Amino acid sequence: MVIRDYRKEDFPKVEELWKQTGIYTFERGDTSEIILQCTDLGGKFLVMEDPVTGNLAGTSWMSYDGRRIHLHHFAIQPSLQKKGLGRILTEESLKYARDKNCPVKLEVHSKNLAAVNLYKSLGFTAFEDYDVYIILNP
Numbered sequence: 001m002v003i004r005d006y007r008k009e010d011f012p013k014v015e016e017l018w019k020q021t022g023i024y025t026f027e028r029g030d031t032s033e034i035i036l037q038c039t040d041l042g043g044k045f046l047v048m049e050d051p052v053t054g055n056l057a058g059t060s061w062m063s064y065d066g067r068r069i070h071l072h073h074f075a076i077q078p079s080l081q082k083k084g085l086g087r088i089l090t091e092e093s094l095k096y097a098r099d100k101n102c103p104v105k106l107e108v109h110s111k112n113l114a115a116v117n118l119y120k121s122l123g124f125t126a127f128e129d130y131d132v133y134i135i136l137n138p
């Protein structure tokens with residue numbers, strides 16, 4: 001597998017992967033333009049790809065707000081899960097955060113044990129008594 005920066009022609013495969021892994025919702029409004037906009041603002045979008053077939057194995061999107069990195073849209077293609085690829089992609093993502101010298105935050109459903117165990121095993125700790133709020137149309 002290779003891990004490289006996102007290119008706009010990746011988007012159809014990226015969207016398909018998000019749908020297959022249950023992390024896509026239309027309301028989020030995530031488009032290729034938004035990905036590139038985040039990158040221009042100092043973020044990073046990594047794709048993991050099979051160099052032989054060109055198939056997409058995973059995505060990791062890191063938005064940067066000038067202070068912290070928010071890690072989101074993290075997923076590994078279902079047929080490739082539980083082979084250590086999620087760990088490799090997370091470690092590569094954390095290298096980017098180390099280079100930027102800033103903390104990384106993420107949100108994960110408490111029942112998503114695969115993701116919770118992965119993040120905890122790499123040093124993430126959860127806030128106690130903490131809810132996440134959003135307003136989609138302010």
Ligand SMILES: CC(C)(COP(=O)(O)OP(=O)(O)OC[C@H]1O[C@@H](n2cnc3c(N)ncnc32)[C@H](O)[C@@H]1OP(=O)(O)O)[C@@H](O)C(=O)NCCC(=O)NCCS
Binds near residue numbers: 021023108
């Ligand atoms: C979460 C996800 C990215 C993990 O990717 P993966 O490639 O399967 O993970 P790995 O094989 O690298 O496993 C790394 C660690 O994660 C944990 N883990 C992975 N799958 C697990 C499962 N089914 N149950 C419990 N823990 C699991 C384990 O701690 C594992 O370490 P170990 O193998 O030493 O026990 C993957 O399951 C996925 O894409 N899920 C759907 C999308 C999603 O929920 N994304 C996260 C949103 S916050």
